[in-house]
Structures are given as C-alpha cells and as structure tokens.
Amino acid sequence: MADEILVYAEHQEGKLARPAWEAVAAAQHLAGDFGGSCIAAIVGKNIGSLAGELAGAGLQEVLTVESPQLAEYTADGYSLALRQVIEQRQPRFVVFSHTYQVRDFAPRLAASLDRALIGDALGYRHEGERAIFVRQVFQGKFSADVEFTGKPPYFISFQAGAFREDSVQRGSAQAKITAVEIAIPAEAIRTRPQEKFREAKQAVDLSQAEVIVAVGRGIKKPENLELVKKLAEALGAELGASRPICDSGWLPMDRQIGSSGQTVAPKLYVALGISGAIQHQVGMKGSRTVVAVNKDREAPIFEISTYGIADDLFEIVPPLIEEIKKAKAG
Amino acid sequence: MKIIVCLKQVASRDAILRVNTASNWIQESDISFEVNEPDIYALEEGLRLKEKQGGEVVVCTLGPARATQAIKEALAKGADRALHLDDTAFANLDAHGTAQALAAAIRRENPDLVLTGLQSDDFGFAQTGVILAEMLGLPHSTASKTDRAGSGARRRGAQAAPGHLPRLRPEEERTSRVYRRQSKRNRRAAGR
Numbered sequence: 001m002a003d004e005i006l007v008y009a010e011h012q013e014g015k016l017a018r019p020a021w022e023a024v025a026a027a028q029h030l031a032g033d034f035g036g037s038c039i040a041a042i043v044g045k046n047i048g049s050l051a052g053e054l055a056g057a058g059l060q061e062v063l064t065v066e067s068p069q070l071a072e073y074t075a076d077g078y079s080l081a082l083r084q085v086i087e088q089r090q091p092r093f094v095v096f097s098h099t100y101q102v103r104d105f106a107p108r109l110a111a112s113l114d115r116a117l118i119g120d121a122l123g124y125r126h127e128g129e130r131a132i133f134v135r136q137v138f139q140g141k142f143s144a145d146v147e148f149t150g151k152p153p154y155f156i157s158f159q160a161g162a163f164r165e166d167s168v169q170r171g172s173a174q175a176k177i178t179a180v181e182i183a184i185p186a187e188a189i190r191t192r193p194q195e196k197f198r199e200a201k202q203a204v205d206l207s208q209a210e211v212i213v214a215v216g217r218g219i220k221k222p223e224n225l226e227l228v229k230k231l232a233e234a235l236g237a238e239l240g241a242s243r244p245i246c247d248s249g250w251l252p253m254d255r256q257i258g259s260s261g262q263t264v265a266p267k268l269y270v271a272l273g274i275s276g277a278i279q280h281q282v283g284m285k286g287s288r289t290v291v292a293v294n295k296d297r298e299a300p301i302f303e304i305s306t307y308g309i310a311d312d313l314f315e316i317v318p319p320l321i322e323e324i325k326k327a328k329a330g
Numbered sequence: 331m332k333i334i335v336c337l338k339q340v341a342s343r344d345a346i347l348r349v350n351t352a353s354n355w356i357q358e359s360d361i362s363f364e365v366n367e368p369d370i371y372a373l374e375e376g377l378r379l380k381e382k383q384g385g386e387v388v389v390c391t392l393g394p395a396r397a398t399q400a401i402k403e404a405l406a407k408g409a410d411r412a413l414h415l416d417d418t419a420f421a422n423l424d425a426h427g428t429a430q431a432l433a434a435a436i437r438r439e440n441p442d443l444v445l446t447g448l449q450s451d452d453f454g455f456a457q458t459g460v461i462l463a464e465m466l467g468l469p470h471s472t473a474s475k476t477d478r479a480g481s482g483a484r485r486r487g488a489q490a491a492p493g494h495l496p497r498l499r500p501e502e503e504r505t506s507r508v509y510r511r512q513s514k515r516n517r518r519a520a521g522r
Contacts, residue, residue, distance in 0.1 A: 075460075075469070075470060075472075076469060079464075100472075100473065103456055103457075103460075103472060103473075104460070104472045104473075105460075107425065107457035107460040107461045107464075108460050108461065108463065108464040108470070110426075110461075111426060111429070111460075111461040111464040111465060112464055115426075116424055116425070116426045117425075117457060119425075119455060119456065119457055120454070120456070135454075136454065137452060137453055137454060138341070138347060138356070138451070138452055138454075139451060139454065141347060142347070142349065142356070142509060143509055144507065144509075145507040145509075190469035191469050191470075191471065217343075
C-alpha cells in the first residue's frame with residue numbers, strides 16, 4: 001500500500017471545515033499526478049457523522065481514529081494517534097492543510113517517524129517522478145523549490161487556498177469507513193487544553209466596507225499608523241491590516257484581513273507596505289480596484305493590483321492626502 | 331530555573347536581498363543581519379521569567395561566525411551565557427536538521443524551560459521548536475502569549491498536566507532553488 005495518499009481531515013467545532021476539503025483536493029491532485037489512492041483520516045471522539053460526510057468525496061477509504069484521550073485536541077494525543085495510523089498504512093504522502101492546529105502537531109508527528117515536513121507549500125510541480133514543492137521564504141519575497149530527499153512517507157502541508165475546496169472530486173459511491181485500532185496511554189498526554197477563547201469579538205465588519213485602507217509591515221512603527229489613519233479619514237475608508245500588524249498588537253485583531261482574518265471585497269482597496277503574501281491575498285482579491293504602495297517592486301501585491309506604486313509609502317501618502325483633500329474641497 | 335532561549339540571526343528586514351549565483355540561497359555578502367524578531371520576544375520572555383523567579387538564561391544559537399553579533403546582543407540584553415553551534419555542516423539545514431543539532435546541545439544543559447520564536451524571517455519553517463520538543467521528549471505549546479495585563483490575545487491556551495512543566499514553547503528536505511516570484515508583467519517583458 002505504499003502508494004496511498006493519506007489526508008488529514010481536520011474538524012473544528014464539530015464540523016469539517018474548508019481546510020479538510022482543501023487537503024482532500026490536494027491529495028486528489030497528487031494522486032492524479034503520481035498515482036495511488038486517497039484515504040482520509042479523521043481523529044477525535046464521536047466522529048462517525050463527519051466520517052460519513054467525508055466518505056462522499058472521491059476517497060478510497062475513510063479511517064476513523066477514536067479514543068477518549070482524543071476528545072479534545074492535544075499535540076501529544078493527535079501526533080501519537082496519527083503516528084500509529086501511518087505505521088499501519090505506510091502511505092507515500094501525508095497531506096495537511098497548513099492550519100494553526102497542523103502547525104502545532106504535524107512537525108512533531110513527522111519528527112517522531114524521523115521524517116521532515118515540508119510546511120506551508122503554495123503548490124507543487126510534477127516533473128517525471130519528482131514532486132517539487134514551492135514555498136515562500138523571506139516573508140514572501142522569494143519562492144523556493146523544495147524536494148524530499150529521503151524515504152516516504154512524505155509529510156506536506158499546503159497553504160490555505162493552494163487547492164480549492166470546490167475542486168474536490170465527489171465519489172460515485174460512499175467510501176468504506178474503517179475504524180483504526182490505536183492505543184493512547186493517559187500519561188502520553190502531557191498538556192491539558194484550557195478554555196477556548198477568541199480575543200476580539202468581530203466588532204468591526206470590514207466585509208461591507210466600500211473603501212479600505214490596509215497597512216502592512218512596511219509601516220515600520222506603530223507611531224506611523226497616524227499617517228495611515230489620516231489617509232483613511234480623507235478617503236472615508238475603513239482601516240485594515242495584514243497579520244503582522246495585528247499580531248504585534250498595533251491594531252486590534254478585528255482589523256485583520258486575510259486567511260486568518262476577514263475577507264473583504266470593497267470598491268477600492270489601498271494596500272500600504274503590504275507585500276501581499278497569499279494569506280493576505282485570499283482575503284482581499286475580490287476587491288474591485290487595488291492600489292498598492294510598496295518599496296519592493298517585486299512584491300507579490302503588484303501581481304494583483306490595478307495600480308501599483310513601487311516607492312516609499314512615507315513619500316507617497318502625505319501628498320496623496322493633500323490631493324484628496326483638495327479634490328474633495330474643489 | 332534554567333531557561334534556554336533559541337535565537338537565530340537572519341538578514342535584516344530592511345536589507346535588499348538578491349539570489350546568489352548558485353540560485354539556492356540569497357547573496358549574504360554586503361547585507362546586514364539582525365536577531366530574528368520572534369526570537370527577541372522569546373528572549374524577553376525568558377529574561378522576565380528570570381527576573382521573577384531567579385535562575386539563568388542561556389542563549390543557544392546555530393549559525394556561522396557572523397552570528398556572534400546576535401549572541402553579543404542577547405548577552406547585552408541580560409542573558410547569562412550562550413552556546414554557539416558553528417559548523418560548515420550546519421549551512422542551510424532544514425528544520426529537522428537544525429532541531430537535531432539544537433537538541434544535542436540542549437540535552438546536555440538539562441534546562442527547565444526552552445523558549446523559541448514562533449518562526450524565522452528567512453526560511454519561515456515555524457517547525458524547529460516543535461521538532462525540538464519531540465526530540466527532547468518534552469511537551470510543547472506553540473504560538474504562546476503569556477497572560478500579562480494588556481498583552482493581548484493568546485491564540486491557544488495549554489496548561490501542563492500535573493507533574494509536567496510544558497517545557498518547550500516555539501516556535502530530510504532540501505531547498506534546491508530560490509527565486510523571485512515573477513509577476514505577469516515581468517513574464518511579458520521577458521517575452522514569455
């Protein structure tokens with residue numbers, strides 16, 4: 001069974017969410033290029049109905065991995081459970097979506113089997129028998145081709161949006177559902193999840209905004225946000241941000257745009273000092289007009305911008321504010 | 331309490347980066363380097379813990395000779411000691427290899443807590459800390475933020491089961507080619 005492709009089907013709050021289907025799509029894509037059959041593993045407790053839902057996709061088999069120790073997610077429990085599944089099935093590829101949960105346990109799982117994980121891949125190329133994965137380095141400034149040099153199983157996680165949920169092939173019949181025998185001793189779980197929380201209630205709904213001024217790492221210092229706020233005010237725009245800005249606490253989390261924030265589609269989107277990594281793009285590519293200002297003329301944001309200014313935002317924005325004020329007054 | 335802080339030196343965020351002639355990494359001559367920003371957060375957290383509970387903060391850095399600058403900065407900020415892992419075999423290791431080298435050094439120190447940044451600004455694996463935990467046989471918690479007043483969100487809370495201190499908090503592949511993402515405009519200009 002060395003040619004099996006194992007998909008990790010993540011569920012969140014009792015549902016199979018987009019990452020699960022995107023991982024299925026990625027695995028089906030790999031199977032199309034390299035052969036082999038796709039199987040999916042779902043981990044937890046009382047996951048029968050989710051397995052049934054998964055069995056409708058074009059999969060060979062759905063594996064349920066259940067234990068009372070897996071009722072709540074822990075990195076220890078999930079990596080130990082999946083390790084046993086992988087040892088039993090010996091798949092060629094193990095495919096994940098690059099979510100927070102996967103970031104938390106997949107490196108540990110791969111390392112426990114003395115394997116590497118190629119994480120956060122944008123996609124791959126198929127050259128003969130070789131799979132060449134592409135991932136971003138230097139914060140999206142460059143891409144890198146990465147290959148596995150050792151033996152399978154090959155662990156790979158794909159970035160959100162790398163494969164589309166709606167490209168999942170449906171099966172003509174329900175896949176077989178198999179319960180996998182695993183053993184998880186209680187003492188193997190060394191952490192205890194605490195109460196879940198979401199820091200920011202969605203106080204600001206950017207999805208309805210007509211004009212958004214969004215700011216990224218190019219702003220350099222929190223004090224410089226004043227300049228951006230002035231531009232937003234002049235344009236009557238809502239303020240948005242890329243993830244590093246919210247992670248640093250410079251703007252509240254509910255201003256974040258992208259795969260881990262809000263998805264927006266304004267008439268005008270002004271991106272200041274945002275490189276435009278794919279995680280950001282998935283949240284704003286539906287914007288009608290995109291104006292981007294970035295010092296780095298190779299920044300990916302320029303690929304999707306209607307108007308691009310490859311210059312220092314601190315030079316561009318102040319006169320822009322003046323001109324907008326003048327135009328509005330006149 | 332003995333705290334290890336893993337700290338990496340990376341190209342400065344402001345540096346103008348170019349791909350090297352072998353097309354497998356950036357050209358490292360003529361650019362400036364700095365401490366990887368997420369690792370500074372790890373160091374600051376380690377120093378705060380030391381201030382509160384006493385003990386020792388030991389910085390562990392894997393990198394070439396230039397990384398001594400990063401180590402000096404960490405010592406200047408208040409770290410007590412540093413381990414510098416420097417070998418030509420360490421150039422451009424993947425996360426698995428880096429974690430292996432770090433684990434070998436850290437095991438000997440027998441620390442109470444290991445702190446790492448979430449990810450590096452260059453490779454951006456966001457894996458080394460998690461793999462390190464596995465190799466050291468320790469539990470971990472990722473993307474942690476401590477509960478200080480006004481410190482903002484924790485993305486996930488994990489608490490050690492009784493008897494276990496969660497000792498790691500992070501943060502066989504080969505990179506064959508590094509290149510600029512080509513925009514559609516550039517491709518057109520190049521006649522492709």
